[in-house]
Amino acid sequence: MEHDSRKHHHENGTSHEEHESSHSHEQSNNGHTGHDHHGDMVTEFRNKFFIILIVTVPIMLLSPMIQEFMGVEWRFTGDLYILAALSTFVYFYGGWPFLKGAVDELKGGEPGMMTLIGMAISIAFFYSVAVVFGFDGEQIFWELATLVLIMLLGHWIEMRSINNASKALESLASLMPDTAHRISGDGSTDEVRVDEIKAGDHVLVKPGDKMPLDGKIIKGESQVDESMLTGESVPVVKSVGDEVIGGSINREGSLTVEIEKLMDASYLNQVIEMVKDSQKTKSRTQDVTNKAAKWLFYIALAAGIITFIVWLAIGSTVDTAIQRMVTVMVITCPHALGLAAPLVISVSTALSAKHGLLIRNRPQFEQARNINAVIFDKTGTLTEGAFGVTDMETFSSMDEDAVLSYAATVENDSEHPIATGIVDEASARNLELHEMSDFNSITGVGIEGKIEGRNVKVVSPGYVAEHDINFDDARFNEWSRQGKTVVFLVVDEELSGAIALADKIKESAKETVAELHKRNIKAIMLTGDNRKVADHVAEQIGIDEVYAEVLPDQKADKVAEIQERGLVVAMTGDGINDAPALTRADVGIAVGAGTDIAMDSADIVLVDSNPKDILAIFSLSKKTYNKLVQNLIWATGYNIFAIPLAAGVLAPWGIILSPAVGAILMSLSTIIVAINAQLLHRFEVE
Structure with missing residues (x-):
């Protein structure tokens, strides 16, 4: 698993109610003349x-x-x-x-x-x-x-x-750029106003630019920051055929995007319309x-x-x-x-x-006061969805800070989550980075460079095994059992240290589960991730029950199973593979307004991806x-x-x-x- 993860890292990181009834409802309740x-x-x-x-x-x-x-x-x-x-x-x-x-x-x-x-x-x-x-x-x-x-x-x-x-929520619309680079038939680009773009037009999105509208990538590969829209903190690698959301930021690499949805049908507009519709329920x-x-x-x-x-x-x-x-x-x-x-x-x-809650279905919001079990999806809900350094080990005279400083120097040019995790940790420890030359990507294995005349590599476990580099692997095996990703620092072909990274657990997740327990509400994890990762996360947070390696189409059945025990269930998830489960639960809560499906399937959407906001739902409902x-x-x-x-x-x-x-x-x-x-x-x- 670690080898594959590392391979992916360096292959991708090389370039581093109906309209009419709602009107009648407004009229009958408010005496309005049918304005919307x-x-x-x-x-x-x-x-x-x-x-x-x-x-x-x-x-x-x-x-x-x-x-x-x-x-x-x-x-x-x-x-x-x-x-x-x-x-x-x-x-x-x-x-x-x-x-x-x-x-x-x-x-x-x-x-x-x-x-x-x-x-x-x-x-x-x-x-x-x-x-x-x-x-x-x-x-x-x-x-x-x-x-x-x-x-x-x-x-x-x-x-x-x-x-x-x-x-x-309409302030979200300010995320949209005013202009875009439209590509003409002869390949030249013109800067035009976004409202002049039509569906099917091709636009060039340069590094650092915002996506003008929702569309599909037809050329190029890059990392796209959707955090302002989806709450997903990790930039997402996007390539040909992938969808992009208007307002998201292109981090690196130029993209050619075919526009599929104009402003009225865009994701941001759907958020705004969803809020308006929620007022009418x-x-x-x-x-x-x-x-x-x-x-x-x-x-x-x-x-x-x-x-x-x-x-x-x-x-x-x-x-x-x-x-x-x-x-x-x-x-x-x-x-x-x-x-x-x-x-x-x-x-x-x-x-x-004010508390970051979008209520789509008010009857379900009122029902939230009776909840006695909360089912959490793991990634992005209980965890950050971003790699962070959890453990380190040294194998030479270098101490931990020196190992981290060397690794962060080599990884500094990469935008990949593993690289970001290492660089962030070095920054948190106030470590100074070194001068580096001769940067090189070792395809599928790692990256290398020269620091102070020494050859420094950050590589996957596969590289270490391939080159028969021996080391005490007790801690490495323990980290692997916990589902962590491990990279090694090799200096002049000598193994100097190992760094373990894992998806960071949100501090608010621990507080949320502790608070749920005070209210006699069960905390249950339902995830497609492997058992060892799920158990490790559950143990740290204090989750009562864990269902791991559950396929998306099985999640709704698991929710029904839990309901059959007489529990009133709230399901929280990102709304993509959790859509059937969100619909099946007594109250469906989408954490982070990320997708069309999240909006369609959830009763309540948490604008911030903060699980602690679930407590606000229960309190406010009551x-x-x-x-x-x-x-x-x-x-x-x-x-x-x-x-x-x-x-x-x-x-x-x-x-x-x-x-x-x-x-x-x-x-x-x-x-x-x-x-x-x-x-x-x-x-x-x-």
């Missing part, structure tokens, strides 16, 4: 909010009830007509998203949140207009204005949270909310009519019966219920983005669920209590709620729910 741009909605609701806020101030000051509450009297001739005119503007301009949403819901035969809100503001408006023109009662224009204002604020907050989460709690709103509409309608009939039946005037009915209708307006889930979800979305439940209990409990009170069941004892008091209670309920949702911002990973 959160930015437009943010602007629309913000502008409406501030305009209505300005108009609400004179409405409040002109309202006799508010004046009475403040102990002042600012009445003048025609004041109520001015009040009515301002309120008409509020009703039609500020209330338009809700009225439009109500019409859409009723057309679809699914009355819900928008219908309830539309009904409440319409009753408040027309009742108040009737009072101005002679009906016996108290106008509640101020209640209409505050009601519309609160709803606009709620929707603005929600849209802004979602938009900010999307913007955080309805959670189970949202479904409960929508059903509750539908039933609340029917209850409000029935309660209002029954209240009106009963008050007339007991001998009240029509005016009194209408007042009771209006109070019931206004107090049933489900602002608290309407904001219970969206506000928590919007805060949760913003927090998720906190979000608790907040949703608290808000739903408060909102529905409020309505259960308020409707009979508004209907006048306590009238025999002299307790009667006016429409205005009903409006105050409704507003108070909304504020409590909104504040409770915002408290989620105090979330910290436990």
